[in-house]
Amino acid sequence: xxxxxxxxxxxxxxxxxxxxxxxxxxxxxxxxxxxxxxxxxxxxxxxxxxxxxxxxxxxxxxxxxxxxxxxxxxxxxxxxxxxxxxxxxxxxxxxxxxxxxxxxxxxxxxxxxxxxxxxxxxxxxxxxxxxxxxxxxxxxxxxxxxxxxxxxxxxxxxxxxxxxx
Numbered sequence: 407x408x409x410x411x412x413x414x415x416x417x418x419x420x421x422x423x424x425x426x427x428x429x430x431x432x433x434x435x436x437x438x439x440x441x442x443x444x445x446x447x448x449x450x451x452x453x454x455x456x457x458x459x460x461x462x463x464x465x466x467x468x469x470x471x472x473x474x475x476x477x478x479x480x481x482x483x484x485x486x487x488x489x490x491x492x493x494x495x496x497x498x499x500x501x502x503x504x505x506x507x508x509x510x511x512x513x514x515x516x517x518x519x520x521x522x523x524x525x526x527x528x529x530x531x532x533x534x535x536x537x538x539x540x541x542x543x544x545x546x547x548x549x550x551x552x553x554x555x556x557x558x559x560x561x562x563x564x565x566x567x568x569x570x571x
Contacts, residue, residue: 422478425450427470441546442520455543464496484510
């Protein structure tokens with residue numbers, strides 16, 4: 407990553423979660439498919455992109471944090487978040503003082519195998535790879551959000567009409 411980029415944080419933020427932990431957090435896993443998974447250090451992962459001035463919502467739940475360890479949450483500079491639990495919610499306690507670009511880059515490259523199939527990312531630097539992954543990750547998340555909104559609407563409509571017996 408270029409030196410100038412390391413001096414100022416840029417959204418988005420990334421959350422790398424083990425597939426097992428991500429599946430545990432789903433209300434009804436049989437109704438929702440996980441985003442594509444990828445392998446990193448012999449563990450199956452998924453990745454989410456989080457927007458805003460900071461990750462206001464971490465996908466991980468306290469029991470998952472305890473059972474599977476903390477998700478890898480990184481800002482766009484590669485600084486890693488230290489996660490903890492406050493008021494029964496997983497939150498960012500602090501950020502690493504120095505970017506952990508080596509780990510961030512390895513995670514992005516591992517994710518690229520699933521999210522950017524058919525694209526040779528070997529010659530790209532971390533910033534280029536990050537910028538290429540963001541729209542793809544956002545699209546997967548939009549698709550999931552649309553599914554849940556449609557299900558919620560169907561439930562609400564069903565509740566308006568009593569069943570005839």
